[in-house]
């Protein structure tokens with residue numbers, strides 16, 4: 237009896253070559269409608285699936301291979317006498333190889349303006365059923381889901397080297413593939429029904445690259461992307477120059493992009509260890525970079541810089557004067573590239589800054605689980621802040637306060653930012669008490685704290701931070717408000733003529 241291969245593929249690429257190879261190895265090829273046509277047109281002696289099922293393909297292809305003659309042929313254990321007898325009694329032939337790839341659900345989801353009906357019709361039922369059956373019976377059946385495996389498997393079959401271990405690897409790929417496929421469908425349905433946090437959280441990510449190591453050299457790591465993400469992403473950034481990104485590079489670069497995307501005006505951000513060390517907003521990108529640099533000319537060394545405008549020749553010259561790990565921007569002019577690519581150790585990344593309208597989830601792993609929350613995309617406009625003190629901020633102070641508020645949102649808690657004239661002048665990050673963060677920011681600002689404004693990511697539990705701000709010469713403060721002892725802080729402000737506004741929104745970042 238001839239060995240049998242069942243081929244039913246949505247992506248017809250390279251399927252003819254595979255089928256040809258199988259026929260040469262004396263397989264009988266059985267196929268479904270569209271695949272059969274392609275194979276027969278190429279002169280391959282494939283036969284229709286209904287010769288196996290004895291049943292026509294019906295319901296517009298919703299039922300083609302869903303038949304016991306197919307599934308018993310896939311699931312029967314060859315070394316099980318009872319199974320073999322049952323196949324014989326029912327005139328069922330074993331199927332030895334299954335080649336299936338699925339209706340393009342993900343690709344359909346990625347298209348614009350697709351109707352619900354079209355989405356539903358792109359949910360493959362027969363394909364995953366065959367894949368899973370074949371993968372379950374990998375000891376006896378070879379299953380191929382990835383077209384990129386055709387050649388390799390064919391070679392192994394030709395040389396007689398296809399062993400159980402290879403078949404198990406192919407089966408493992410299948411279960412990952414169907415799990416990924418089902419996760420996309422599950423998420424689509426959850427989205428349609430408005431279920432943000434369902435009883436089981438299924439996520440699926442696609443590998444971008446294996447990384448040399450993780451946060452530290454003894455940790456293994458890889459970078460995965462969300463295949464459906466539509467906004468700015470490092471996974472789709474184009475690296476124009478330099479070595480491969482490391483795990484820490486990706487984290488820092490991501491933080492840099494998130495901050496620089498807050499600003500509409502030309503802005504530059506320098507990042508160290510996930511915290512900004514300098515942010516500048518100016519009329520031109522080279523001035524913005526100079527401003528970010530001047531904010532903290534020490535910490536920027538070895539840092540990551542993101543800019544929200546094309547890097548021009550002036551900016552490139554400034555950037556090339558210091559050691560930077562990465563520069564990210566929407567584009568680089570040719571002259572800028574000529575300058576920057578002379579630096580061997582810098583990485584240059586072109587990243588499209590697209591406003592992200594999808595509500596993204598953010599994950600934090602904890603021992604034995606994962607915390608899931610919506611991304612902090614909270615924004616405050618001038619009209620939304622309320623003045624808590626006797627004195628209102630001046631126009632200039634208000635501008636600085638809103639700038640500082642955008643900055644403090646991206647600093648690890650407890651976070652304090654001092655800013656003046658669209659430049660951060662002092663940043664206190666990740667302290668265990670708020671006044672500690674303020675002291676760091678004030679010390680860093682030095683003389684520049686005089687006339688600066690202060691932003692605090694969360695309310696003041698006591699007036700000590702405001703007292704430190706008074707001493708440093710800060711003139712206005714922005715904070716969420718809402719502490720039981722707000723009045724104590726207000727009193728200190730009023731005594732010293734400081735303006736304080738509330739945002740009503742907290743920006744913890746742990």
Ligand SMILES: NC(=O)c1ncn([C@@H]2O[C@H](COP(=O)(O)O)[C@@H](O)[C@H]2O)c1NC=O
Nearest residue numbers: 246268269270271298300301302361362363
């Ligand atoms: N319904 C079925 O019995 C069935 N069996 C196989 N398919 C899928 O049909 C596609 C191939 O169809 P065609 O050979 O007609 O182009 C493959 O993606 C395969 O996964 C089916 N389609 C959807 O469920």
